Amino acid sequence: MISEASYLAVKTLSAIYILTCAVHRFLPDPAARQLGPLTPYLLPWVAFALVPVFLYTGNKHFWLRSNRVYKTKPGNVYPHRDPILGVDWMISASKGLKAYNLLETWDDLFASIGNSFWHLAFGKWILLTNEPENLKVLLSTQFESWPIGGVRQTTTVITLGPHAIFSVNGKEWQQGRALIKPSFVRNQVADLECQDRHVERFIQKIPRDGSSVDLQKLLYLMTMDSATDFMFGYSTEMLLNPTKETSEFTQAFDHALYVSASRARLGWISYLIPDKKLDHSVRTCQRFIDRYVAKASADEKLKERPYLFLHELLQSGASMEHIRDQLLAIIIGGRDTSASTLSALFWTLARRPDIVKKIQDEIASLDGQKPTWEDLKSFKYVNMALKETLRLWAPVVTNMRCAAKDTVLPKGGGADGQSPLFVPKGTAVRWSLHSLHRRKDIFGEDAHEFRPERWETLRTSWEYLPFSGGPRTCIGQQFALTQMAYVVVRVFQTFETVEPKDERPMLHTLSTTTSLLNGCHVSFKAS
Numbered sequence: 001m002i003s004e005a006s007y008l009a010v011k012t013l014s015a016i017y018i019l020t021c022a023v024h025r026f027l028p029d030p031a032a033r034q035l036g037p038l039t040p041y042l043l044p045w046v047a048f049a050l051v052p053v054f055l056y057t058g059n060k061h062f063w064l065r066s067n068r069v070y071k072t073k074p075g076n077v078y079p080h081r082d083p084i085l086g087v088d089w090m091i092s093a094s095k096g097l098k099a100y101n102l103l104e105t106w107d108d109l110f111a112s113i114g115n116s117f118w119h120l121a122f123g124k125w126i127l128l129t130n131e132p133e134n135l136k137v138l139l140s141t142q143f144e145s146w147p148i149g150g151v152r153q154t155t156t157v158i159t160l161g162p163h164a165i166f167s168v169n170g171k172e173w174q175q176g177r178a179l180i181k182p183s184f185v186r187n188q189v190a191d192l193e194c195q196d197r198h199v200e201r202f203i204q205k206i207p208r209d210g211s212s213v214d215l216q217k218l219l220y221l222m223t224m225d226s227a228t229d230f231m232f233g234y235s236t237e238m239l240l241n242p243t244k245e246t247s248e249f250t251q252a253f254d255h256a257l258y259v260s261a262s263r264a265r266l267g268w269i270s271y272l273i274p275d276k277k278l279d280h281s282v283r284t285c286q287r288f289i290d291r292y293v294a295k296a297s298a299d300e301k302l303k304e305r306p307y308l309f310l311h312e313l314l315q316s317g318a319s320m321e322h323i324r325d326q327l328l329a330i331i332i333g334g335r336d337t338s339a340s341t342l343s344a345l346f347w348t349l350a351r352r353p354d355i356v357k358k359i360q361d362e363i364a365s366l367d368g369q370k371p372t373w374e375d376l377k378s379f380k381y382v383n384m385a386l387k388e389t390l391r392l393w394a395p396v397v398t399n400m401r402c403a404a405k406d407t408v409l410p411k412g413g414g415a416d417g418q419s420p421l422f423v424p425k426g427t428a429v430r431w432s433l434h435s436l437h438r439r440k441d442i443f444g445e446d447a448h449e450f451r452p453e454r455w456e457t458l459r460t461s462w463e464y465l466p467f468s469g470g471p472r473t474c475i476g477q478q479f480a481l482t483q484m485a486y487v488v489v490r491v492f493q494t495f496e497t498v499e500p501k502d503e504r505p506m507l508h509t510l511s512t513t514t515s516l517l518n519g520c521h522v523s524f525k526a527s
């Protein structure tokens with residue numbers, strides 16, 4: 001094993017040689033260039049050949065020194081065929097995205113390499129980790145050292161804008177969160193009037209004659225309507241009144257989110273490739289939001305509500321650009337996540353009448369009455385089914401943070417990955433809930449199965465993170481859980497059975513959040 005001192009010596013000597021050669025070659029005064037007997041040995045081609053030696057030994061020395069100073073061990077590395085740029089990783093990621101099995105590919109890599117490993121993305125090292133202890137450090141105990149950055153930030157800035165809560169850190173993030181938070185106080189979330197309005201419209205759209213419907217499409221419209229109603233006091237009414245303008249916005253928003261998330265997964269270099277369609281989609285979304293704000297702010301009813309996020313934003317004197325960014329963030333937070341979870345749940349229920357029966361038995365106590373907030377909280381099985389859906393198909397399935405300084409993660413070092421791991425400043429760390437939530441050592445041998453009953457006894461903390469954790473934990477969690485439970489209860493009060501109308505397997509599109517590639521084609525029979 002070559003020692004730290006040897007790497008330091010070779011690095012220093014090659015640096016001295018390269019610098020001396022440069023000085024000798026580029027000094028304007030020929031007399032000053034003469035370095036006595038050394039001059040004949042200063043050969044430019046040797047200096048060029050020493051550049052990679054300097055870079056290699058410098059890197060080796062940096063890692064050996066850091067591991068000594070921070071008392072860490074080197075982590076496992078993806079077996080690259082291209083160990084300089086990691087183009088092989090990018091090709092395999094591209095193939096995974098195209099075949100809709102990227103997350104499964106990562107599951108296999110975690111199983112074969114270890115729960116944390118390094119890989120290259122166009123010359124930059126990225127750490128993939130699956131360790132609850134690391135996520136606790138990233139999201140909570142060392143929150144300040146792990147801001148949103150790198151390609152994760154670039155993605156949100158392109159699609160949602162530079163001021164969106166998902167794009168910012170520090171003071172700007174604190175102010176943004178403080179402005180949103182009062183919307184989610186208990187009495188506002190527990191007020192089911194808003195939910196009821198949109199859920200009933202959604203149920204009305206489901207055919208009663210047993211014909212097939214793509215529930216996912218309806219769910220995205222419903223969650224958009226209810227999130228905008230709840231947060232801004234002015235519903236987009238996409239379910240009731242789908243217009244050309246709203247469908248243009250939906251398509252543009254989905255396209256922008258998908259393209260920028262794919263680019264983030266492929267690496268920083270993909271952002272250098274211009275994409276006119278992406279730019280056009282972003283502009284379409286901006287125009288839609290600007291028109292929406294103009295209409296909403298002219299609505300007198302807005303002023304009657306006790307706390308309205310949009311009202312507060314307008315009152316605060318924020319610029320139009322700032323308001324637009326916050327609104328787009330709330331739309332992605334409130335629309336895509338809940339719609340994605342409910343689509344995966346109904347897809348599954350259509351194939352699991354046993355679970356539907358248990359839900360129906362539980363909600364029978366309502367005797368057809370609409371549930372209250374307290375009823376929803378008391379339905380243990382409905383909530384376990386939602387929890388299980390969020391375990392297997394968490395909509396924010398991958399995420400990342402960037403090290404703000406040289407730092408250490410508790411796990412990932414050494415061949416067994418159990419020792420602390422050094423992470424240099426600027427490094428991106430990414431995780432996949434698809435893999436973490438399927439770890440057999442945490443969730444049992446049946447971790448791949450949909451079994452809500454596991455939550456009767458299972459207690460988790462940093463092993464289960466559909467809503468993330470720490471200071472940036474999802475602010476809409478209670479709103480989402482209430483809404484989703486309300487949908488499930490009202491659907492099964494209205495319909496007796498749900499059946500699949502699509503033979504294809506469940507595949508997910510990986511955008512900023514996940515959605516079902518082929519939709520959720522099912523049919524219902526009324527009670």
Ligand code: HEM
Binds near residue numbers: 231338395396
């Ligand atoms: C099933 C439903 C939901 C899931 C799984 C979910 C998941 C998440 C996750 C994982 C984060 C952390 C993102 C990060 O730090 O990078 C987050 C943040 C956030 N979510 Fe949700 N979310 C859901 C519903 C909602 C709803 C309904 C709203 C609002 C109407 C909402 C608003 C937000 C906001 C504003 C943040 C940013 C918090 C911050 O950065 O301080 N979410 N959500």
